Amino acid sequence: MSLLVIGSVAFDAIDTPFGSTGKIIGGAASYISLATSMLSKNVGLVAVVGEDFDFDFVENLKTRGVDTQGLQVKKGEKSFFWHGKYHMDMNSRDTITTELNVLGDFDPIIPADWKNPEYVMLGNLSPDVQLTTLERIESRPKLVVMDTMNFWMDIALDTLHKVIAKVDVLTINDEEARQLSGEYSLVKAARKIREMGPKYLIIKKGEHGALLFGENEDIFFCPALPLEEVFDPTGAGDTFAGGFIGYLASVGKTDFESMKKAIVYGSAMASYCVEKFGTERLQELTEDMLNERLAKFDRLMRLNA
């Protein structure tokens, strides 16, 4: 089924205790597109880059079947750039530089072919742009999934609430769920956030897994795969979201039981993402590798052999 992805396509520079990168491909929609393209063959990307972007990556996405008609290239302008540094525990990070560049006045133009997508993934981005995107879609999609972060809660809470009210699934981390709801208990936080609009809430807990909250107080928990090393956590949440909606689009479903499987797909892909810098590991990912890791999740989670 058709899946529209919107979010940043950008440059990152990443410092970790294991090493540093120069400018490499980053951005929520880069990770999401790579992940969804493994699962769903009808993916359209809406994003904006500058003239300085690495267009080999765009060709790569095309080879993977991603429709890049909606990727605007701004002449004479520069791509969004983020430079971050991870601490020793790899869980916390500092932003060293953020250059908004083309993202500062991003007007999401949706190609005619993509005005009626069945699935929509609103990657982490200004809630204004997320809202405009939804307004420009002509028929209600089967499923809208939204990712966001604390930054938008701090500076654009009103607009954020407007977007949240229109989506089916919201994905945020545990601290963000607490901030958005004002509740410390994640059970109470989930109840309050679901009252804001989304029928489903996914709380991402990084190395501690993810919780899916649905109707009738239904809860499903998916662990993170215990790994030898986390090399670079950048993009893990985006990859998770991409695997999640990519799986659902591939099976054409939107029910709680399918979302459980979708979360395992997202977690399996995210477990690869963190093994190398940036999108490198995701670009190497094959179907066999994905299946191998899905089997590991099954062993990790299965109570009855």
Added chain:
Amino acid sequence: MSLLVIGSVAFDAIDTPFGSTGKIIGGAASYISLATSMLSKNVGLVAVVGEDFDFDFVENLKTRGVDTQGLQVKKGEKSFFWHGKYHMDMNSRDTITTELNVLGDFDPIIPADWKNPEYVMLGNLSPDVQLTTLERIESRPKLVVMDTMNFWMDIALDTLHKVIAKVDVLTINDEEARQLSGEYSLVKAARKIREMGPKYLIIKKGEHGALLFGENEDIFFCPALPLEEVFDPTGAGDTFAGGFIGYLASVGKTDFESMKKAIVYGSAMASYCVEKFGTERLQELTEDMLNERLAKFDRLMRLNA
């Protein structure tokens, strides 16, 4: 099958953001005995208390079928006392008072009836006492489970290593696993700790669940049940350990697959423990309540409906 429990039986005083207790029943072996007695009908307790202890609790344990022959009562002496204060997040706590009292020179005397137990639970206690206990057992038990904490790693690491080398299952939390192994990655930590002796390692992550590591790099993850409120976390780890070994003793098994179920039993019991102060909630626990929560864990974890 016969199950010997050793650990502290003591008084606690607990301050939380929700309120404070006076002196109430505490101690690892109190929680463990209450938990195991729900599952296994052949439990023997080895511990020491002072004359000041609340002997109604001992009668209560007897009613539940716990054999208290091995509970020494020291005339003219006082029971171990711990006073702790939890912070707002309920995850961290400060010790306000520790009075060792009778625990200072505890000589664990094992009644003749209990010198050949099939299962042994070494609750958190000085590794010297844990070691003496094992030396006084006449035949190798089917399974020895040991719980310990960072305090003993700080002050008695050599003896701790001697005990660890003799046990089948070690249960510690994630920070303690990192401290004991010198590895940040829990996968690497588990490998190193298993090389110290125990065939199985359980890493307790509190609200983030528990990991079981076994042979051939086998890993199983059990989530914690997301709760509305955590009222008092005291004794949750002991209750978990008690539920774990109590289940195994009740089915007479010691294999990895059975341990997976045992961890769910331990987690279900611990999820009740934290709902009220001290042992209060565990004392109310019925088989129906336990089954209800086991069903909740099943829904939380089950991928295929």
